Amino acid sequence: MPNELGGLTGYGHACVAPWLVRAARLSSIMLAIEVQNLTKKYPHTLAVDDISFTLRKGQVLGLLGGNGAGKTTTISMALGLLTPTAGQIMVLGHDMARDRFAALARMNVSSPYIALPARLSVIETLRVYGLLYNVPRLARRIEDLLEQFNLSALRNRPTGALSAGQKTRVALAKSFINKPEILLLDEPTASLDPDTGDFVRTTLKQYCADEGAAILLASHNMAEVEPLCDDVLMMKAGRIVDRGAPEELIARYGRDDLEQVFLDIARSPAI
């Protein structure tokens, strides 16, 4: 039987109470991403070390950690760009190591580590990705995004000729092209001025509320994470060392803001 019941039937729980089965099914339907014991080893590096977490639909989950904490590696595995060494990552009920294409059409990504074709204009870039994601009424969708991300005046400019902030806005517009159910964002407000950064955070929050979309956001920008994320996973050396809502973490560490929590974790050899 397909593992719609979150794996319960697969383990032979023949006498599980019906309410528990229904709860498990509901939980499975509500999950956007389910990560179990995920590990990524390179020949000389353990990039991600046995992490588990879930991302619910409508939730914004932050992956917080310094350079080399494993955030980008985790996002890459969630996209199927990287195969795990061990463990499993299920996206919208599909195993990304084996069946990623069924999920990829319903998700999207923006990352400063992946560029857009520099010689294509903004509108051509959005058209290419709209076709790749088979977006209906593409011309209308592109116009909406150009307006939403204040890119109308730049529509015919090659993306390679744009400023860093403008490129980030194009990348975000591209990540919205297919109205994704899951957005994977790696430092989405990098290179943006404070005003545009605030606009992006508001847009992301609104999109989640309107569409019930889930966002997995990797960042080391605390000012971005604190107002945007419902929950945060603190990562260090490939492991999840703590988790909770931003205000919970701040209270638990007895600090004033998430940045101080981040520094406590980063500097403590015990964690």
Place this chain on the structure above:
Amino acid sequence: MNAATRIWAMIYRHIAVYRRSWPRLVEIAYWPTLNLLIWGFTARYFAGTHLQGGIPATASLVAGVLLWEITLRGQLGVTFTFLEEIWSRNLGHIFASPLRPSEMVGSLLAVSLLRTVIGLLPATIIAYALYRYNILTLGPVVLLFFLNLLFMGWWIALGIVSLLFRYGAGAEALAWTIAFGITPVACVYYPVTALPAWLQPVAQMLPAAHVFAGMRDALLNRIVNWHEMLLAALLNLAWMLGAVAVFGLEFRAARRRGALISMGE
């Protein structure tokens, strides 16, 4: 239908670049035209002479240049198009989309076909205008030559793309040189028997040697050498199956190593 739309997306991505860049369009036709001019004037110098077996030198050299360019342009068309994605550090976005690797290959082959036709058209016209040689006088068999040689360019290219997956842009030099390096054993301008005995089996394993043997038969005897054509097609099939298998293995290895994200200049 979705697959066709995704393949079209990748073809459009490259057409959009070419249509506003005349240096790129010139580059496509530059080498075939230059090669044709060099060999065409050489052939004119030998005009009236015949090669071993009585094949007219002009026809043999000019037809050889034009046909061999199909393989060279076909190969470069695939590898250059793939390198464009590496140079723009865009592979992560492409493979994070619903585009299948097989569809990516389909788009590379389609762009390669376009580049080959655009690249060879001026050379074919110049061959007629300067040297009064029309490649179509070889007859309908020229279509079989075209398909076999293009197919050969494609499997060489898939092998090179596999190397790019493994070694990244560090293997870029191979993209420009491998097919040219094969030229001596492709037996474009001479029969396989002109090679040293130890090298002849290598040439016989390449479809090009059989295609050009067929070309010489068509020039000299006005016949279609079906035996050579069949051998070329079977060899192409075998090489292509091997290249696709290696491509699949290297793509999976690239996903294990994280090369799809980190590959760049």
